[in-house]
Amino acid sequence: MKRYxxxxxxxxxxxxxxxxxxxxASPEPRNHYDIVIVGAGGxxxxxxxxxxxxxGLTNIAVIEKGWLGGGNTGRxxxxxxxxxxxxxxxxxxxxxRALYETLSQDLNYNIxxxxxGVMMLAQTEAEKRGYLxxxxxxxxxxxxxxxxxxxxxxxxVPIINIHGPRYPVLGALWQERAGTARxxxxxxxxxxxxxxxxxxxxxxxxxxxxxxxxxxxxxxxxTRGRITCGKLGIVVAGHSGALADMAGFxxxxxxxxxxxxxxxxxxxxxxxxxxxNTVHGYLSQSDKGEMVIGGGADGFNNYTQRGxxxxxxxxxxxxxxxxxxxxxxxxxxxxxxxxxMTGDRSPILSKTPLENCFINCGWGTGGFKATPGSGWAxxxxxxxxxxxxxxxxxxxxxxxxxxxDESVAAGVAH
Amino acid sequence: xxxxxCPCCGVTAEETxxxxxxxxxxxxxxxxxxxxxxxxxxxQRKNPRGVHFERWRHAYGCGKWFIAAxxxxxxxxxxxxxxxxxxxxxxxxxxIRAHRPDWTPAQEGAA
Numbered sequence: 001m002k003r004y005x006x007x008x009x010x011x012x013x014x015x016x017x018x019x020x021x022x023x024x025a026s027p028e029p030r031n032h033y034d035i036v037i038v039g040a041g042g043x044x045x046x047x048x049x050x051x052x053x054x055x056g057l058t059n060i061a062v063i064e065k066g067w068l069g070g071g072n073t074g075r076x077x078x079x080x081x082x083x084x085x086x087x088x089x090x091x092x093x094x095x096x097r098a099l100y101e102t103l104s105q106d107l108n109y110n111i112x113x114x115x116x117g118v119m120m121l122a123q124t125e126a127e128k129r130g131y132l133x134x135x136x137x138x139x140x141x142x143x144x145x146x147x148x149x150x151x152x153x154x155x156x157v158p159i160i161n162i163h164g165p166r167y168p169v170l171g172a173l174w175q176e177r178a179g180t181a182r183x184x185x186x187x188x189x190x191x192x193x194x195x196x197x198x199x200x201x202x203x204x205x206x207x208x209x210x211x212x213x214x215x216x217x218x219x220x221x222x223t224r225g226r227i228t229c230g231k232l233g234i235v236v237a238g239h240s241g242a243l244a245d246m247a248g249f250x251x252x253x254x255x256x257x258x259x260x261x262x263x264x265x266x267x268x269x270x271x272x273x274x275x276x277n278t279v280h281g282y283l284s285q286s287d288k289g290e291m292v293i294g295g296g297a298d299g300f301n302n303y304t305q306r307g308x309x310x311x312x313x314x315x316x317x318x319x320x321x322x323x324x325x326x327x328x329x330x331x332x333x334x335x336x337x338x339x340x341m342t343g344d345r346s347p348i349l350s351k352t353p354l355e356n357c358f359i360n361c362g363w364g365t366g367g368f369k370a371t372p373g374s375g376w377a378x379x380x381x382x383x384x385x386x387x388x389x390x391x392x393x394x395x396x397x398x399x400x401x402x403x404x405d406e407s408v409a410a411g412v413a414h
Numbered sequence: 415x416x417x418x419x420c421p422c423c424g425v426t427a428e429e430t431x432x433x434x435x436x437x438x439x440x441x442x443x444x445x446x447x448x449x450x451x452x453x454x455x456x457x458q459r460k461n462p463r464g465v466h467f468e469r470w471r472h473a474y475g476c477g478k479w480f481i482a483a484x485x486x487x488x489x490x491x492x493x494x495x496x497x498x499x500x501x502x503x504x505x506x507x508x509x510i511r512a513h514r515p516d517w518t519p520a521q522e523g524a525a
Binding site: 239241242250251252253254255299300301302303304308309310343398399 | 415416428429430433434436437449450453454456457458459460461462463466468486487488489
């Protein structure tokens, strides 16, 4: 792998940029790998990356049904934060946020991490009490958040109307070190780093079946042939149920469409991320100037990757009240992604009933922020059999009633 | 946007008039059942890609529960029927088979 640097740009400038190599290779799949990861989204690639970086395991294939980062990795609203309520969540998400800070340097790939600050608006008394509670929990967990007053919200976000008739702004939970990153770049940078370590990233390769012998996974059948493997990691977000079905177990997961939309690009007007959970909307401005708006999830199972029109209407209607200037904007694009929802709105990083088969799913509406942390922890789980970061997130927690209830802390936006 | 017909009052309306209630035809487990059966009943779901049976309530209408058979990949609705049954009626199964020849009701075994 040729390193990217200022010197490399200067060198290429003198030869019409003819020397840039492909960022990652597209090899033909081999018959066997020590570890196969299904799903080349952010989490799958991060799992492979940390298996190589932390544990020196590189005989790994990451196989992907579509194209790299074309699922939820390329469909989210790129928010990174770690202001969760429960201790296991805070540990995992804070680890992830911390890894994001140096991920560009680690990968030698600019992921455009922008710690611009994330603000979660309190627009009802109940929400205000909830965020005061989260602020105190975060203080004990070592996560840097504070509750700010409406005047400070107005100072940080000049375009906000804090005196809305239905939902006035009563304050906000403010995490200054949270922010956004370029979602595609996270997938591309991880794929490049994995490829450089000798791993195979194989696109256009759908899994059609999982084979087992003596209760342990032995191979996966794919559209590009049978691949035997020592260990299997399933990291496929919304389609986890289908993969689990092939592996012979069921998950406490239901898949729904979550959608987002962006406006036409405008001049810079808001340099923080604002989440308004009461009205199911969140807003940030991209580097291109588009206002990026995340909306609500469908209430019923579906795999359509488009979302329902009335959720767009609800989200925009509510946001216009809090941000009156949005009423003059045209919306450019709308899209949906399939999110895997668990009952307690916390992820599953776990062994499965099938020996040597591991699953990482259930991130629901908030997986992007967890990408490096999820990979870090999942790699440890797959290499060593357990990880202090994943132990609380096992599949058994449903059977045993040890929920990590984040639905209260998260509302819908996540 | 789904358009559903309530089999209880006969009204056809958009999905905003109804409230989704999750997977239908679950086998209830209660006191005395095994941990596995209870876990399956409480949490584990088929979450199919394709034909799905789902509970809905006509929340802004007659208020009654009913069941819709639809495809989660295409949002096509095959039909709706009252909730007082433990398996899809034969007429619904025929309609689904006409549209999805590969599908068999055997796949819909009790959860």
